[in-house]
Amino acid sequence: PYPPSPTFQPVLERIATEIGQTPGRGRPADYIPALAACDPRRFGMAVAEIDGTVYGVGDWRQPFSTQSITKVFTLALDLAREGDELWEHVGREPSGNPFNSLVQLEYENGIPRNPFINAGALVVTDRLQTRTGDAAGTLLAFLRAESGNAELTFDKEVAASEATHGDRNAALAHFMASYGNIDNPVPVLLEQYFRQCSIEASCADLALATSFLARHGLRADGSRLLTQSQAKQVNAVMLTCGTYDAAGDFAYRVGLPGKSGVGGGIIAVVPGRCTLCVWSPGLDERGNSVAGVAALDRFTTLTGVSVF
């Protein structure tokens, strides 16, 4: 549906210049020391075309903490294995609540609202753990294969720090376990989840790893991970739930399926065309990168490329 474009490089450069001139761009996540130390002025942005061409600006090759961006990949990896049965254990409605909220779980019998709030992501990782015996390892292998970067790895310091400050996630997991919605022992699940969140990758790596969602389910090697319909479903859940209680504003401003993480990264998908990843560690009060959302907003505004 889009006219062929050799490259979005000039648009990226314009955006980087504009962002560089905008002061005051949020604060890094401070719940663990490893994230609090990030410089909020860092900024990188990459585009991956569906043929695997990737380019970018700024710190687009700098690894950062992927955090909740990984929830997209665990969702896809589990959906590919168990199909629709997953949706009996996690919903697909926006929560309108913060990413680490507990409040809706009691009313909804331990079934989290969607796979992208922490409660829902814990359920997905639990189910992937049951099916693979190593959820975080399965995720890492997938990210390495799709990005072509065999050096991607866990940040042990971040994973340990998550565990030390993990009371909220532990509470979510135990609470859902009390409803029978967690299969593995909670400590096993938490270890997998914290390792998952600690994976370091760059904008280039993540834009490439997300490409299967722009290719309607096809992986980099041409094999199929998701059916066309499942790829559509994952994109839809990203659009409605990918930026927590700011998903409405993100859809309004950016108009693309997207997923943020508290490391300051955001991935976004233009189905049939390309994927984007932007990184800047300063967050707004809902946990989304301020400069990241602004950059994606400018990208879709300047190019006219969006799902609308």
Ligand code: GLN
């Ligand atoms: N590791 C973080 C947590 O579970 C991930 C949250 C996020 O990126 N929104 O609290």
